[in-house]
Amino acid sequence: MSAPSDHAASCTLSFDALVNLLEQIFLRHDTSPDVARTLALNCAAAERDGAHSHGVFRMPGYVSTLNSGWVDGQAVPVVEDVASGFVRVDAGNGFAQPALEAARPLLVEKARSAGIAVLAIRNSHHFAALWPDVEPFAYEGLVALSVVNSMTCVVPHGADRPLFGTNPIAFAAPRAGGEPIVFDLATSAIAHGDVQIAARKGERLPPGMGVDSLGQPTCDPKAILEGGALLPFGGHKGSALSMMVELLAAALTGGNFSFEFDWHNHPGAKTPWTGQLLIVIDPGKAAGQGFAERSQELVRQMHSVGLRRLPGDRRHRERSKSNEQGITLDEQTLAQLRELAGL
Numbered sequence: 001m002s003a004p005s006d007h008a009a010s011c012t013l014s015f016d017a018l019v020n021l022l023e024q025i026f027l028r029h030d031t032s033p034d035v036a037r038t039l040a041l042n043c044a045a046a047e048r049d050g051a052h053s054h055g056v057f058r059m060p061g062y063v064s065t066l067n068s069g070w071v072d073g074q075a076v077p078v079v080e081d082v083a084s085g086f087v088r089v090d091a092g093n094g095f096a097q098p099a100l101e102a103a104r105p106l107l108v109e110k111a112r113s114a115g116i117a118v119l120a121i122r123n124s125h126h127f128a129a130l131w132p133d134v135e136p137f138a139y140e141g142l143v144a145l146s147v148v149n150s151m152t153c154v155v156p157h158g159a160d161r162p163l164f165g166t167n168p169i170a171f172a173a174p175r176a177g178g179e180p181i182v183f184d185l186a187t188s189a190i191a192h193g194d195v196q197i198a199a200r201k202g203e204r205l206p207p208g209m210g211v212d213s214l215g216q217p218t219c220d221p222k223a224i225l226e227g228g229a230l231l232p233f234g235g236h237k238g239s240a241l242s243m244m245v246e247l248l249a250a251a252l253t254g255g256n257f258s259f260e261f262d263w264h265n266h267p268g269a270k271t272p273w274t275g276q277l278l279i280v281i282d283p284g285k286a287a288g289q290g291f292a293e294r295s296q297e298l299v300r301q302m303h304s305v306g307l308r309r310l311p312g313d314r315r316h317r318e319r320s321k322s323n324e325q326g327i328t329l330d331e332q333t334l335a336q337l338r339e340l341a342g343l
């Protein structure tokens with residue numbers, strides 16, 4: 001499925017209507033009601049916020065990976081209260097978001113009582129944007145940081161073959177008098193989803209995103225997808241962050257490293273079967289009484305030196321627009337979604 005284009009005939013639907021449609025798709029493809037609701041809300045939120053690489057474009061992938069049996073849509077996450085500041089979840093080969101939802105109340109309770117709490121999710125599939133996982137904590141006055149590792153497709157800086165995943169990092173912090181400060185970025189130069197979208201649209205990529213099957217730099221997304229690989233963002237710096245994500249999301253959680261499973265031959269979409277780590281901090285427990293005001297002061301100073309766009313500003317603009325005018329989808333995309341829902 002493609003991101004809405006300016007040229008194709010389009011239609012709009014409300015957030016709730018999109019959630020209901022996506023929920024029907026998940027229910028039709030062997031997920032439990034809780035899992036269907038959680039994933040539908042997540043995917044619709046990405047589409048609403050213009051995060052197209054992880055919005056409805058992903059639905060055929062969710063369906064094929066469920067149909068193939070690679071991921072268990074009925075999995076019931078097992079939450080373990082392991083220490084005063086530590087929660088562990090075995091996602092049981094299910095998606096990561098229901099595992100986070102199952103652990104969320106305990107995680108927040110621990111973060112509020114101990115000042116900091118860590119959530120380690122293993123045996124999970126994260127196929128989505130990461131900001132929906134952290135943003136809600138900031139709305140509750142908490143600071144949250146999360147990392148997820150994915151499947152091997154990124155060449156570490158200085159190496160000649162792929163090893164890391166696109167390994168995103170997302171951060172959220174409360175801000176007085178404004179939306180929370182949230183960023184969410186792949187540690188690769190470009191997300192794998194955006195390479196797929198560019199390939200479908202027949203677009204070239206900017207230089208520095210990836211290499212072809214011979215390890216030569218290429219701007220052709222198909223050459224990256226067909227035997228090539230991505231590069232980390234920022235050379236050795238993004239590479240070091242990606243390495244950190246492997247350690248935190250896999251080694252620390254008990255999940256797989258990105259390279260520890262072979263996704264090439266399985267019949268569904270490439271969902272990762274890896275791990276996720278979240279760190280949640282109650283800033284009220286630190287010296288930071290007034291943390292949200294300090295966040296706002298930082299933003300004010302950034303604006304005063306000429307900054308026009310904060311991370312998250314574009315998403316919030318898209319969100320407001322979608323809330324006012326509805327979510328725009330190509331008619332073809334809507335027809336595909338309805339077909340997946342059996343309508």
Ligand SMILES: NC(=O)C1=CN([C@@H]2O[C@H](COP(=O)(O)OP(=O)(O)OC[C@H]3O[C@@H](n4cnc5c(N)ncnc54)[C@H](OP(=O)(O)O)[C@@H]3O)[C@@H](O)[C@H]2O)C=CC1
Binds near residue numbers: 169
């Ligand atoms: N589940 C998984 O395994 C994976 C998921 N992903 C997801 O892919 C998505 C896309 O990642 P990626 O392509 O790296 O994201 P982008 O490069 O588009 O954006 C990264 C961050 O930078 C902000 N930003 C972008 N441009 C600017 C600018 N000019 N000035 C200020 N801030 C800016 C964005 O805010 P804004 O959103 O407002 O534009 C966002 O918070 C993420 O949601 C990520 O979680 C990626 C890899 C793996």
Ligand SMILES: O=C(O)C1=NCCCC1
Binds near residue numbers: 053126151186
């Ligand atoms: O866009 C990406 O990169 C990924 N998204 C979800 C699954 C793993 C990689």
